[in-house]
Amino acid sequence: MDNIKLKLSEDFLKEEVRNDYTVSPEMKKVWAVELDLLDQLDRVCQKYDIPWYLSGGSLLGAVRHQGYIPWDDDIDLMMYRKDFERLCEVASQEFTEPYFFQTEETDTGSIRGHAQLRNSATTAILKSEEYFHYQFNQGIFIDIFPLDNVxxxxxxxxxxxxxxxxxxxxxxxxxxxxxxxxxxxxxxxxxxxxxxxxxxxxxxxxxxxxxxxxxxxxxxxYDDQATQEVMMVMLGTEKCCWKREYVANPVRVPFELLSLPIPKDYDPLLTKQYGKWNIFVRGGSLHGSVIFDPDKSYKEYLK
Structure with missing residues (x-):
């Protein structure tokens, strides 16, 4: 794949059956783009000593599958607001083509409330937004959620x-x-x-x-108040609200081709969000249907 920098293993893009679910070569390409984005983000965060953690289905995948949940198609991560703001400060100088760090400040109209790191040479258009033909960047992305005091x-x-x-x-x-x-x-x-x-x-x-x-x-x-609870507010669910002490002490674990940080005390997070998280339950993406194309820029779709 010419539009990523991450070196892939020889077999990574091949069709594979994981937990009785067939992962297609096309989805493997989407995964590869997202892993490359993760690798770029991790590079920048290590350079500036910005702590972050996999979250949601990505955290579950890291713990239970050492990578993606087989039927998942996205990456979620979180960091405290002060670290998020630090990342926003350095993003423009660190992420260059094809990478794009998207917030409302860098790409008017995206209005996510969180950041997305995108690959501009690819496509990931939300079906719910296809009708509008928005002109903001709609390359394949990873979600970067700030954690706020609540x-x-x-x-x-x-x-x-x-x-x-x-x-x-x-x-x-x-x-x-x-x-x-x-x-x-x-x-x-x-x-x-x-x-x-x-x-x-x-x-x-x-x-x-x-x-x-x-x-x-x-x-x-509430970020200047000493609350016990922190939350990924944009997700709007109590399942993403935790005691502050649980989102701490990053440890690195295998995630596909990479080694990525998760909270050391991850069980309370996963239990609150998924219940019996060790039991396999087929789920889906938070984003719903997405038009993916790992080989073509979203700009081609907006013509």
């Missing part, structure tokens, strides 16, 4: 997460209506009212997405 009280935490996600939803609406991507499911009157509202708000703000600014401020509102 209220220790469950009801207060739930209200906080709801507020954050409402602002993110509004930020997406604002971008869509200000850039010609309306919601086709709304009536003409509702479309007109939203267009009018966002037009004047955009004019008043000098073009800035005021809702994204509010979202970015809201999600970090």
């Amino acid at each position: 209220p220790d009280d469950p009801e207060e935490r739930q209200a906080f997460v709801k507020s954050v996600n409402q602002l993110k939803h509004r930020a997406r609406q604002f971008y869509n209506y200000c850039n010609g991507y309306p919601n086709k499911n709304l009536s003409g009157l509702k479309q007109f009212l939203l267009y009018t509202k966002f037009f004047f708000e955009k004019k008043k703000s000098g073009g800035r997405n005021i809702y994204y600014d509010r979202f970015a401020k809201e999600i970090t509102k």
